[in-house]
Amino acid sequence: MLRQVLLSASRSDKVKSLVETAPVTRSLVHRFVAGERTFDAVRVTEHLAAQGLYASIDHLGEDTLDPARARATRDAYVTLLGRLDDAGLAGHAEVSVKLSAIGRYLPGDGEAIALDHARAICEAAKTCGTTVTLDMEDHATTDATLAALRELRADYPWVGAVLQAYLRRTEGDCRDLAGTGSRVRLCKGAYDEPASVAYTDRADVDRNYVRCLKVLMAGGGYPMVATHDPRIIELTGMLAARNRREPGTYEYQMLYGVRPGEQTRLAAQGERVRVYVPYGDQWYGYLMRRLAERPANMTFFLRSLAGR
Numbered sequence: 067m068l069r070q071v072l073l074s075a076s077r078s079d080k081v082k083s084l085v086e087t088a089p090v091t092r093s094l095v096h097r098f099v100a101g102e103r104t105f106d107a108v109r110v111t112e113h114l115a116a117q118g119l120y121a122s123i124d125h126l127g128e129d130t131l132d133p134a135r136a137r138a139t140r141d142a143y144v145t146l147l148g149r150l151d152d153a154g155l156a157g158h159a160e161v162s163v164k165l166s167a168i169g170r171y172l173p174g175d176g177e178a179i180a181l182d183h184a185r186a187i188c189e190a191a192k193t194c195g196t197t198v199t200l201d202m203e204d205h206a207t208t209d210a211t212l213a214a215l216r217e218l219r220a221d222y223p224w225v226g227a228v229l230q231a232y233l234r235r236t237e238g239d240c241r242d243l244a245g246t247g248s249r250v251r252l253c254k255g256a257y258d259e260p261a262s263v264a265y266t267d268r269a270d271v272d273r274n275y276v277r278c279l280k281v282l283m284a285g286g287g288y289p290m291v292a293t294h295d296p297r298i299i300e301l302t303g304m305l306a307a308r309n310r311r312e313p314g315t316y317e318y319q320m321l322y323g324v325r326p327g328e329q330t331r332l333a334a335q336g337e338r339v340r341v342y343v344p345y346g347d348q349w350y351g352y353l354m355r356r357l358a359e360r361p362a363n364m365t366f367f368l369r370s371l372a373g374r
């Protein structure tokens with residue numbers, strides 16, 4: 067219930083201005099977001115690299131209806147990739163991109179504009195020798211995102227995508243994308259989805275995650291196991307052994323600010339661990355999804371709002 071309220075608030079402009087102007091919000095934002103500037107994303111990547119961790123960097127923003135903002139987001143990624151290269155960090159970081167941040171919802175030919183912007187970002191990633199992963203948004207965009215993935219992979223075969231285990235269709239999508247050369251980031255899913263398309267019971271989502279993970283780990287692609295769930299992390303190790311996969315033929319991924327001790331523990335064991343690092347000033351929707359994931363985060367937030 068609370069989760070649904072928070073997720074619908076994540077798309078409300080009224081709640082957005084309330085939360086953005088609350089003085090206490092900033093410390094909570096800093097727990098999950100690297101900072102507002104390119105410099106902050108590079109600094110955090112450097113810090114992660116020093117701990118043996120990799121990064122996937124997200125320039126925050128989504129659902130833009132402004133062509134100038136979509137172009138600015140594209141340019142921010144291109145600048146970021148250049149800075150990572152200059153700092154010698156391109157081998158430690160890739161970028162994650164939401165198609166709705168680079169124009170998918172612009173009137174007229176939004177999908178085509180987003181695809182063009184995505185190509186520019188892929189070209190910059192190619193120049194510095196790293197990769198791009200397409201984030202997955204709500205279920206209404208899944209087909210279009212997978213179509214964009216196919217288009218991009220024709221020229222940039224290393225482009226990856228996210229699949230969400232809460233969607234009923236995802237086991238089939240995993241089968242389609244489990245082949246050699248494909249990179250799939252499997253997560254549980256963070257949006258408010260109807261029961262017609264998604265499992266709504268957490269245990270059912272977890273069971274589907276396990277089914278999908280088995281498909282990816284048995285396939286020829288590069289599974290990116292994006293979860294903080296200790297049971298799934300343990301299972302991944304068992305599936306790697308069963309499928310004779312060495313560390314580096316798959317990787318663990320977690321969010322910046324969530325279970326950092328587990329991130330370094332796995333890396334110290336020789337596993338490849340990538341941290342999803344968001345930066346920028348458009349943090350509202352991202353923060354609300356992180357609050358919705360964990361009631362304890364919400365309690366902390368409400369207490370701060372009440373000044374306690």
Ligand code: FDA
Binds near residue numbers: 201292294319321
């Ligand atoms: P679950 O929510 O069951 O949490 C397991 C445990 O992890 C909790 O008990 C708690 O200990 C810890 N935990 C989880 N979330 C926490 C939080 N916010 N704060 C503190 N502790 C927390 N979603 C999506 O729809 N589209 C996408 O493109 C992506 N991309 C993405 C990339 C990466 C690298 C990750 C790790 C996740 C995403 N997600 C996402 C988000 C994902 O769908 C999911 O909402 C979160 O990862 C939380 O789910 P868990 O698998 O961690 O399990």
